[in-house]
Amino acid sequence: MAARLLDGKIMAAELEENLKVRVDALKEKGYTPGLTVILVGEDPASQTYVNNKGKACDRLGIASTTIRMPADTTQEVLEAAIEEANADPAVNGILVQLPLPKHLDGDRALSLILPQKDVDGFHDINAGRLSRGLDCVVACTPKGALYMLKSAGIDISGKEAVIVGRSNIVGKPMALLLLQENATVTVCHSRTADLKAHTKRADILVAAIGVPKFITADMVKDGAVVVDVGINRVDGKLCGDVDFEEVAKKASYITPVPGGVGKMTIAMLMDNTVAAAEKAAK
Numbered sequence: 001m002a003a004r005l006l007d008g009k010i011m012a013a014e015l016e017e018n019l020k021v022r023v024d025a026l027k028e029k030g031y032t033p034g035l036t037v038i039l040v041g042e043d044p045a046s047q048t049y050v051n052n053k054g055k056a057c058d059r060l061g062i063a064s065t066t067i068r069m070p071a072d073t074t075q076e077v078l079e080a081a082i083e084e085a086n087a088d089p090a091v092n093g094i095l096v097q098l099p100l101p102k103h104l105d106g107d108r109a110l111s112l113i114l115p116q117k118d119v120d121g122f123h124d125i126n127a128g129r130l131s132r133g134l135d136c137v138v139a140c141t142p143k144g145a146l147y148m149l150k151s152a153g154i155d156i157s158g159k160e161a162v163i164v165g166r167s168n169i170v171g172k173p174m175a176l177l178l179l180q181e182n183a184t185v186t187v188c189h190s191r192t193a194d195l196k197a198h199t200k201r202a203d204i205l206v207a208a209i210g211v212p213k214f215i216t217a218d219m220v221k222d223g224a225v226v227v228d229v230g231i232n233r234v235d236g237k238l239c240g241d242v243d244f245e246e247v248a249k250k251a252s253y254i255t256p257v258p259g260g261v262g263k264m265t266i267a268m269l270m271d272n273t274v275a276a277a278e279k280a281a282k
């Protein structure tokens with residue numbers, strides 16, 4: 001079987017069309033959505049992500065500010081920037097790009113962001129509400145991955161979903177979202193015994209490991225839906241956590257890298273920002 005592509009580029013472009021309409025409607029009411037991104041240090045991947053977020057804001061007419069801080073920024077200075085953005089009525093969304101340098105307490109910083117401005121969905125209140133199935137801001141990458149499955153009409157209810165990776169950013173919220181859709185969910189991680197026995201059972205396999213081409217064809221069931229969340233740079237080229245060439249021969253659907261989930265992460269960040277602005281404008 002040759003897999004069908006879940007094309008993040010096309011889906012994100014469609015979402016942006018709709019977001020533009022919502023931004024224009026807000027602007028007609030005299031309200032411009034605003035996003036503040038805080039980037040500490042010079043991690044090259046983070047710089048690329050932050051630049052892409054700024055470009056998406058520009059395309060949609062969202063006012064974006066990127067606060068760039070040196071790698072030796074203190075906790076106090078970081079927290080002061082968050083408090084300032086919290087207090088600014090022109091700012092609807094605040095995003096602290098992760099990972100932060102090791103000397104900083106990221107959990108403490110994230111907990112200071114007002115939950116209604118937490119467009120990453122990383123605040124304890126949003127993460128807690130997601131776990132209880134309540135209305136909340138949902139983390140952008142898992143929200144984007146779920147959107148891809150749903151918009152392709154893929155059946156989730158009753159399916160075996162296996163997630164490889166247990167991060168707060170992807171693995172855990174992805175598990176909760178798929179559980180809400182009535183999948184039977186398994187979360188695997190670096191200490192999982194016989195990982196392949198789990199991945200081979202997956203109707204829906206989500207790879208969020210951070211190791212290039214970690215998921216090989218022998219780990220995948222025929223006809224599985226494979227969602228690749230990895231973004232790795234190998235010899236100057238981007239590749240995912242899935243061995244795309246080989247796995248695509250077995251899967252029914254697969255997301256490419258680049259042009260897959262990464263595009264959806266940014267689209268969902270824009271969606272969360274516009275939604276925060278709509279609530280604030282009410």
Ligand code: GUN
Nearest residue numbers: 095096097098099120140
């Ligand atoms: N680093 C990797 N992914 C993300 C994300 O979705 N949000 C933030 N803030 N940092 C990240």
